[in-house]
Amino acid sequence: MKLLRSRPTPPPPSEPGDVLAEASGLHVRLGGREVLQGVDVFARAGEVLALVGPNGAGKSTLLGALAADLPAAAGVVRIHGRAADEWPAAELALRRAVLPQAASLAFPFGVDEVVRMGRAPWAGTEGEDEDDVAVAEAMGAAEVAGFAGRPFSALSGGERARVALARVLAQRAPLLLLDEPTAALDLRHQELVLRVCRERARAGDAVVVVLHDLGLAAAYAHRVAILSGGRVVADGAPEAVFEERLLSDVYRQPIEVFPHPRTGAVLISPVRDS
Amino acid sequence: MTLMDKVVEATEEASPARRVRGGGWLLTVGLVVALLVLVPVAAGLGAYPIPTGDVLGSVLHKVGLGGAELERVPESVLWNVRFPRIVLALLVGASLGCAGALMQGMFSNPLAEPSVIGVSAGAAVGAVGAISLGLNFLGTVTIPAVAFVTGLATVLLVYSMSRAGGRTEVVTLILTGIAVNAFAGALIGLFLFFADTAAVNQITFWQLGSLAQATWSKVLAVLPFAVVGLVVAPLYSRRLDLLSLGERPARHLGVDVERLRVVLILVIALLTAAAVGVSGIIGFVGLVIPHLLRMAAGPGHRFLVPGSALAGAVVLLAADLVARTIAAPAELPLGVLTALLGSPFFFWLLRRTRRRQGGWA
Incomplete structure (x- = not known):
């Protein structure tokens, strides 16, 4: 079929x-x-x-x-490689996944159901066989497996954000x-x-x-x-x-950049003279 | 995507891997049992009682599986009065329940419902217009067909007026509904004003919402509308699930949102026309049913859409049975009964939604 x-x-x-x-x-x-x-x-x-x-x-x-x-x-x-407006929605969904700034949900779906929605683009392709693995892996990576059975609407803001991330990871698109x-x-x-x-x-x-x-x-x-x-x-x-100069200029706020005392990694902090 | 693709997709969606939550199956079985019990009971009860055994016997005889034909009068009551009315109640109830579930999904808003937001009234304008002008260009299908056209125009209007930035705010939706209901009411009044006495009687009776004048020809007139709507609707369940994330996220997951919207508007108009075209405005079935099912079996549309159709059929058959027996020999208009029970529910729902949002933005 x-x-x-x-x-x-x-x-x-x-x-x-x-x-x-x-x-x-x-x-x-x-x-x-x-x-x-x-x-x-x-x-x-x-x-x-x-x-x-x-x-x-x-x-x-x-x-x-x-x-x-x-x-x-x-x-x-x-x-x-192809102009963005030439892609059909279904093809695009296998190529890029998007995490929006705010996650909302109109109806009280469970957390596991929301993450599983990320697999929708794969329905009917060979990738469908990986659905369960992809969902479990994404939930593990975003640390949301602990409340898999709860309704999304009962979660805190931070928990919702991680569930949304898990959904995006489950989509397994090469562009995130x-x-x-x-x-x-x-x-x-x-x-x-x-x-x-x-x-x-x-x-x-x-x-x-x-x-x-x-x-x-x-x-x-x-x-x-x-x-x-x-x-x-x-x-x-x-x-x-x-x-320093560029950042202070762009943010219109004096900013200092200095190396971490132990690792030497770049640290960035606003200048606060007290 | 061709129709074949959709059918394939629909059958795959029903596979056990894409499970419906446990509650869904139990409910389905319960509703089917309720339907099997209610139909013979409703066929037997009324001004001319017929024992349930006789009802079953007559049905078995008709399909050629034994049983026995009844005497002339009960046989005629059963097949020319009771059964068309029962079938019509099932069709109208299924259409209303299903349209409610689709509408709430499309607007991503649990308060959307054909009668609340004015789509039923819009379809009614067409039906009343057809009656008062004596239109008959499509035979018995004329009234539902005209109701479909005006209903479709109303869904389009409400949809385009109540959406902003890909969202439907509750307040905007309800206020749009008030405006549309008022305008439709005015148009219906205008048609009444110009109609002759016979048409006025027909319209007034019909406006209250009733199945009392059910005939097989009416059943046949709305059958195509209801069947097409009810068959197409479940094919879009999965996409409705994704739409609850919002339009943009749904698009990110591969849903062609523009096309989904067009199809849903057409299907909603078909279902509303099927219901309103024969029975007038029977409100709140499409609001209450999907809500109760969502509470019992979760918000997944794969169960919700067909489940609302099934539950709508059961509830409307029961309501019609009550409406025609509770005050016998008089008959309570069905629309009055559903509004009597449905409005308090709507009120409760408003309070709950408001509490949840912390006010009306």
Whole structure:
């Protein structure tokens, strides 16, 4: 019976370094305002790319454009080498997974059911056989297995955020787009989420993550793109782009960058003279 | 996607791997048993009582499995009065229950229901217009067909007016419903004003919501609408589940949201027209049924959509039985009965939703 259906084909495995998502000369308009003004950025397999910048810089808009949610006013977004607006929804769902900023649910589904929704794109493909494994693995990685049977609506904000993350992980798409995954989380789970990002990158996925915590970005991202006023003002390894003058300028707040006394890792802190 | 794909998908969705929560199966069995008991009971009860044994005998005789034909009068009462009414009650109840479940899923809002948001009234405008103008261009199918067209226009209107940024706020939805109900009421009043006395009587009676004038030709007139709606609806259960995450996340999971929306609007209009076209506005069935089922068996639409159709059929058959026997020989209009029971439930639901949200944003 499966031969009768025109099911989406899963993407071929990607090599480390393959560009899975890319924006070039991208302009995006929202409500008459040009939120992105000529952005060039790319996400490679095997790499965690952090998007940072002040509020309103266009981070979430860029992520939305890379997810094919927002149309380009000018320029182009390519996902797996093909223009974003040319992909049918079903094919795209096997190629990129998106974690929205806020997770909501209209009806009181159980946590396990919500995570299982992440497997929907695979229905009818060979990947369907991995459903149970993928769900269990994702729930383990996001540490939500402990409340698998509870209704989503009974969870705290941080727990909901992790369930949403588990759903996105269960989708097993090679391109992961995460919009502020750490916003609602405690210290332990912030570290956990970024470690998961690193693991996915090591396994060959491309991970793009919007972050506010520059320390997390410095510690976990392979590459950081700093956005300001709808443009990318710096793009490179954290040690290279996290520079006091640039950051102080972009955030309009004096910022100091210094090495960790023991490990030498980059630490970033606002200057607080007391 | 072709129809074949959908059928394949639907059968796979029913496979044990995609399990319905345990409560679902129990409920299904319970509802089917209730249906099997209720049908012969409803066929026997009434102004002219017929023993249940005779009812079964006559049915067996009709399908050629033994049994015995009844005398002329009871046989005629059974087959020309009771059975068309029972079948109509089942069709209307299934359509209302199913339409309610679909609507709540489509709006991602537990307060959506054809009568609450004005879609039933919109379909009623078409039906009343057809009656008062004496339209008959499609024979007996005319009234449900016209009701379908005006119902469809109303769903489109409500949907486009009550959504903002991919979401439906409760307040906007209910207020839109009030506006649409008021406008539809005015149009119905206008048709009444211009109709002749016979048509006025027919309309007034019909407006209260009743199955009293059930005939086989009416059953045949709404059958295609109800059947198409009821067969297509469950094919979209899984996508409705995903839609509860929000439109964007649903799209991220491969749902063609625009197309889903078009199909759902069409199916809802079909089901509403099937119900309103023959029985007037019978409110709250589509609100109460999906809610009770969601509480009992969880929110998964794979059970909820067909389950609401089944439960709607059972409940409306029972309600009609009560409506025509409780004040015998007089008959209580069915719409009055369901509104009497359904409105307090709606009230409770409003309070609960408000408490949960901490106010109406």
